[in-house]
Amino acid sequence: MGKAIIDLQHLAKKFGDQTVLKDINLTVNPGEIVGLIGPSGAGKSTVIKVTLGMEVASGGSAKVFDTTMPNRELLGRIGYMAQTDALYDSLSGLENLKFFGLMKGIAKSDMKKEVMHAAEVVDLTADLNKRVSGYSGGMMRRLSLAIALLGSPELLILDEPTVGIDPALRRQIWAELGRIRDEGRSILITTHVMDEAELVGRVALLLGGEVMAFDAPAVLKQQYGVATIEDVFLKAEGVE
Numbered sequence: 001m002g003k004a005i006i007d008l009q010h011l012a013k014k015f016g017d018q019t020v021l022k023d024i025n026l027t028v029n030p031g032e033i034v035g036l037i038g039p040s041g042a043g044k045s046t047v048i049k050v051t052l053g054m055e056v057a058s059g060g061s062a063k064v065f066d067t068t069m070p071n072r073e074l075l076g077r078i079g080y081m082a083q084t085d086a087l088y089d090s091l092s093g094l095e096n097l098k099f100f101g102l103m104k105g106i107a108k109s110d111m112k113k114e115v116m117h118a119a120e121v122v123d124l125t126a127d128l129n130k131r132v133s134g135y136s137g138g139m140m141r142r143l144s145l146a147i148a149l150l151g152s153p154e155l156l157i158l159d160e161p162t163v164g165i166d167p168a169l170r171r172q173i174w175a176e177l178g179r180i181r182d183e184g185r186s187i188l189i190t191t192h193v194m195d196e197a198e199l200v201g202r203v204a205l206l207l208g209g210e211v212m213a214f215d216a217p218a219v220l221k222q223q224y225g226v227a228t229i230e231d232v233f234l235k236a237e238g239v240e
């Protein structure tokens, strides 16, 4: 296995007096999907923001491609989907995709293929010419995910990408994430859907500002003596 694509060592983050991250150790390897789970407010989005250099760490180190973020050049190699959608409401889905595609430096000759593929993965092909202001919440999530996929980035960082997305499409999206992994690209994904945590290579359980457990789903289930990742989660939280 090559060098880790994401390498978080003893990462800490405080907001004022509040310590959100105490000691986070986490790696994402090439061709690996890592799932980050934890209760609401545990700090999952904060881990992502510090990793991307959107928030400054209070301690420890966060490296992506062996470099401390933010780094403009490296940002082009990362597809990031935030928890809140940052879309242009008055533009159509297609115009949004093309705009972000241009920002990512996709060549004009590749644009149509890239945009159509991303739209297809999230089942938005038929709605591409509608204005985003007329999209439902789930459609906006799907468009944000399509934007993150554009340009085949080596690393995808997805903050709850499947919120508001129905089960059939969720399955289709996970099939695409599996293909991306099989191409040797890497994914860090946060989720509240415990079924999804079963699909990743390794699950990191974030609790009390630390990664309490970090291993393959099957290993975690065995360690905790339970049948599902949901039960691992509940047991780790102290809920029987």
Ligand SMILES: Nc1ncnc2c1ncn2[C@@H]1O[C@H](COP(=O)(O)OP(=O)(O)OP(=O)(O)O)[C@@H](O)[C@H]1O
Binding pocket: 015, 020, 038, 039, 040, 041, 042, 043, 044, 045, 046, 047, 083
């Ligand atoms: N910019 C900020 N300023 C102050 N506090 C913040 C800031 N960002 C996050 N926090 C606090 O850090 C904690 C963790 O927030 P975060 O959004 O990382 O949690 P999360 O695990 O992603 O939650 P959820 O699953 O609900 O999205 C919360 O208590 C939140 O209020």
